[in-house]
Amino acid sequence: MSRFGTSAFGQLIVRLVLVSRWAMVPLFVGLAVALLLLVIAFLRTLWMFGTHLFVLDETQVIMALLSLIDLVLVGGLLVIMIQSGYENFVEKIDRRQATNSPEWMTRISFSGLKLKLFASLLAISAITLLKALMRLEVDVSEVQVRWLMAANVIFVVAYAVLALTDRFAHADERTEE
Incomplete structure (x- = not known):
């Protein structure tokens, strides 16, 4: 039993604590927007790499590729944070309704x-x-x-x-x- 017992005040506190998790939703939506911006940055970097490929030396080519890999890793980090963070902190995603959801998301x-x-x-x-x-x-x-x-x-x-x-x-x- 909680410190507040079953009083109306105690029930209000419990309800407030449980509802507070929904304050995370705008943060996850913001991360989804950031992911879209990251895709734009990736495409811009890829375009610049492709258009300058023939004037770049070996080191510059490797640096451009590493930058692309870096952006992909950050994107993966965002996907992990958005999907599993939502499931861990807000609510479980119903996999029957989200049929295109990755299988690993149910196991993490x-x-x-x-x-x-x-x-x-x-x-x-x-x-x-x-x-x-x-x-x-x-x-x-x-x-x-x-x-x-x-x-x-x-x-x-x-x-x-x-x-x-x-x-x-x-x-x-x-x-x-």
Whole structure:
């Protein structure tokens, strides 16, 4: 039983807490709009890459491709956040009505969501580091590369800690059953 018991005030608090999740909906809609803007940015980058392909050197081609990959990873990150965030924080999506919904969306847990998000961030960080290493002789200082490497190491360590924590938490859940 809650601290407030079954009083009208207690029921109002519970109702307010349950309804507050709907405040997340405009945030997810905003992320969907951001995804559309990202698609436009991707197409613009792809167009610029295609129209300048024959005047780019090898390093510039690789940099352009890495930029496209970076945009795709951010797009994937947005899709994961929008769909699984909505299901985890607002309400379950009825898969009978959403027949074109990806199968993996029915299987992702909050723990899996955290790991997928972290893996995407780690990949984006690694691509940023690779792009900086490729520009090292041109316009990136060694200090910037060191900071990017430190950030990458922090992401890897944090990902490992998160994965281990989740593994131990699930092991504890299995032993309690």
